[in-house]
Amino acid sequence: MDRDLFDRMCSFTSALQDDICAAIADLDGSEFVEMPWERAEGGGGCSRILQGGQVIEKGGVNVSTVHGPVPPGLAGELPGEGAEFRATGISLVLHPRNPKAPTVHANFRRIERGKTGWYGGGADLTPHYLYEDDARHFHGVWRAVCARHALADYPAWKSWCDDYFYIGHRGEHRGVGGIFFDHLAGDPLAAADFVEDAAGAFLESYVPILARRRHEPWDEGHREWQLVRRGRYVEFNLVYDRGTVFGLKTGGNIEAILMSLPDPVRWVAGHTPEAGSWEERTLAVLVEPREWV
Amino acid sequence: MDRDLFDRMCSFTSALQDDICAAIADLDGSEFVEMPWERAEGGGGCSRILQGGQVIEKGGVNVSTVHGPVPPGLAGELPGEGAEFRATGISLVLHPRNPKAPTVHANFRRIERGKTGWYGGGADLTPHYLYEDDARHFHGVWRAVCARHALADYPAWKSWCDDYFYIGHRGEHRGVGGIFFDHLAGDPLAAADFVEDAAGAFLESYVPILARRRHEPWDEGHREWQLVRRGRYVEFNLVYDRGTVFGLKTGGNIEAILMSLPDPVRWVAGHTPEAGSWEERTLAVLVEPREWV
Numbered sequence: 001m002d003r004d005l006f007d008r009m010c011s012f013t014s015a016l017q018d019d020i021c022a023a024i025a026d027l028d029g030s031e032f033v034e035m036p037w038e039r040a041e042g043g044g045g046c047s048r049i050l051q052g053g054q055v056i057e058k059g060g061v062n063v064s065t066v067h068g069p070v071p072p073g074l075a076g077e078l079p080g081e082g083a084e085f086r087a088t089g090i091s092l093v094l095h096p097r098n099p100k101a102p103t104v105h106a107n108f109r110r111i112e113r114g115k116t117g118w119y120g121g122g123a124d125l126t127p128h129y130l131y132e133d134d135a136r137h138f139h140g141v142w143r144a145v146c147a148r149h150a151l152a153d154y155p156a157w158k159s160w161c162d163d164y165f166y167i168g169h170r171g172e173h174r175g176v177g178g179i180f181f182d183h184l185a186g187d188p189l190a191a192a193d194f195v196e197d198a199a200g201a202f203l204e205s206y207v208p209i210l211a212r213r214r215h216e217p218w219d220e221g222h223r224e225w226q227l228v229r230r231g232r233y234v235e236f237n238l239v240y241d242r243g244t245v246f247g248l249k250t251g252g253n254i255e256a257i258l259m260s261l262p263d264p265v266r267w268v269a270g271h272t273p274e275a276g277s278w279e280e281r282t283l284a285v286l287v288e289p290r291e292w293v
Numbered sequence: 294m295d296r297d298l299f300d301r302m303c304s305f306t307s308a309l310q311d312d313i314c315a316a317i318a319d320l321d322g323s324e325f326v327e328m329p330w331e332r333a334e335g336g337g338g339c340s341r342i343l344q345g346g347q348v349i350e351k352g353g354v355n356v357s358t359v360h361g362p363v364p365p366g367l368a369g370e371l372p373g374e375g376a377e378f379r380a381t382g383i384s385l386v387l388h389p390r391n392p393k394a395p396t397v398h399a400n401f402r403r404i405e406r407g408k409t410g411w412y413g414g415g416a417d418l419t420p421h422y423l424y425e426d427d428a429r430h431f432h433g434v435w436r437a438v439c440a441r442h443a444l445a446d447y448p449a450w451k452s453w454c455d456d457y458f459y460i461g462h463r464g465e466h467r468g469v470g471g472i473f474f475d476h477l478a479g480d481p482l483a484a485a486d487f488v489e490d491a492a493g494a495f496l497e498s499y500v501p502i503l504a505r506r507r508h509e510p511w512d513e514g515h516r517e518w519q520l521v522r523r524g525r526y527v528e529f530n531l532v533y534d535r536g537t538v539f540g541l542k543t544g545g546n547i548e549a550i551l552m553s554l555p556d557p558v559r560w561v562a563g564h565t566p567e568a569g570s571w572e573e574r575t576l577a578v579l580v581e582p583r584e585w586v
Binding site: 035269 | 326328340342344351353461462463520524527528531532538541542547548551552554555556557558559560561562563
């Protein structure tokens with residue numbers, strides 16, 4: 001294992017958690033609450049949660065550094081050899097209160113097993129009401145980040161993101177995507193530089209969108225649609241998301257894993273948008289992803 | 294396949310759907326809305342949904358009769374031989390509005406593959422606030438039904454129910470249980486008699502509880518606890534329930550499958566009941582199931 005790259009990722013994500021929480025807390029006027037946790041098999045993490053804010057209805061920014069024996073059932077999924085692994089990373093989800101402001105998720109991690117180490121992560125945007133400008137801005141930031149690094153591949157990672165965040169039983173993608181990458185090794189220093197550049201671009205990708213949508217007018221109809229769409233977010237996370245399902249079934253920290261779930265949420269049977277409505281147009285883009293930049 | 298027993302189950306569940314919906318609609322003062330659906334591979338069903346009632350905030354009573362090739366991935370789970378299967382049954386979930394009134398679920402089905410046919414099903418109760426009288430009444434009805442049939446085994450099926458409705462990542466059972474049985478064949482006519490007696494006892498098991506809890510006083514604190522507990526219900530159904538996960542991944546009718554999800558629902562991070570509170574005492578019973586009768 002490369003102690004330098006692992007320690008570098010730990011330090012980087014810890015500082016980034018401070019920066020992201022400070023920026024969001026400043027925008028919101030509320031403070032994150034810190035919820036540290038320990039992992040029985042080794043390591044732990046620190047969740048920072050913002051609930052009931054002015055702008056963010058529920059959000060969490062987690063960092064964790066864990067180590068120990070490769071969990072049973074994960075052996076086949078982790079490249080490399082050896083019985084021990086370690087992982088460090090940052091993971092965040094922000095669910096804004098305003099139905100016109102999109103939910104966002106990002107995650108950047110380094111995993112090592114034996115002599116093998118790699119990075120994974122990405123960021124994706126989930127609008128309840130599609131503003132094409134927002135999707136273009138978000139994808140534009142990630143394309144620009146990728147363009148600065150020879151080992152990054154925006155078109156492939158954009159597709160990977162669309163493929164991954166897919167709610168099979170609904171025939172819908174979770175949102176308008178972003179980038180998703182995994183098993184990124186290659187030149188380790190170049191990979192580390194890319195991941196730090198990308199993770200560091202999160203605020204630039206999202207805060208301008210949040211800042212301009214937080215004051216959009218909305219009524220109870222918009223709110224209902226938002227809460228129903230949040231139900232789809234829950235369905236994806238609990239049925240398909242590898243990290244969530246794996247974490248739940250192997251004794252991860254429940255509060256940290258399920259911090260991603262929105263609050264409140266609705267499941268209304270037979271809920272379909274009106275023909276020609278903004279809701280229907282948004283749904284059409286979730287069914288059939290577009291190229292944004 | 295035994296056409297008589299299959300047709301008998303179809304007719305029985307269809308009539309029972311009428312009876313249950315009539316009784317609940319009468320108690321509620323609202324009507325169920327019928328949502329029929331067809332299955333591409335053969336068969337279909339009819340969901341009846343009640344949303345936004347006076348007593349039932351969301352509920353559904355579904356019947357379905359499906360047939361066709363054994364779905365890929367299910368071959369190992371279905372006893373018997375042959376490439377074709379058929380299944381018929383009734384499934385219901387009722388989520389009352391009053392936090393003091395428990396949610397209930399029941400399901401009775403007949404499945405056939407080749408020459409092999411069997412019954413499965415059960416009923417279970419999910420209180421947000423435990424009234425021991427309610428748990429005793431509910432279990433008392435199911436114990437009495439089982440006592441009337443030589444092939445039924447209340448103690449074993451009570452344990453099976455506790456084991457099945459277990460939310461592993463929370464270390465909690467979904468509710469106070471009831472009965473759960475599967476692969477019930479034996480004397481086919483005796484099995485059919487038992488299943489009809491049991492399914493026919495549903496209203497007796499639940500309506501007296503609903504009738505006496507629907508008017509209990511409650512405040513916003515009770516409501517919050519109810520909505521957080523509903524989140525656990527969603528977690529069980531989407532992460533563990535065999536029927537739900539299988540149905541979602543193999544193209545079942547989404548509205549009929551997810552009719553079981555409550556509305557609205559909350560996920561509040563770090564939500565724990567106060568020491569010595571009714572909420573905490575209820576949770577203790579979900580962690581450590583009891584014998585009720």
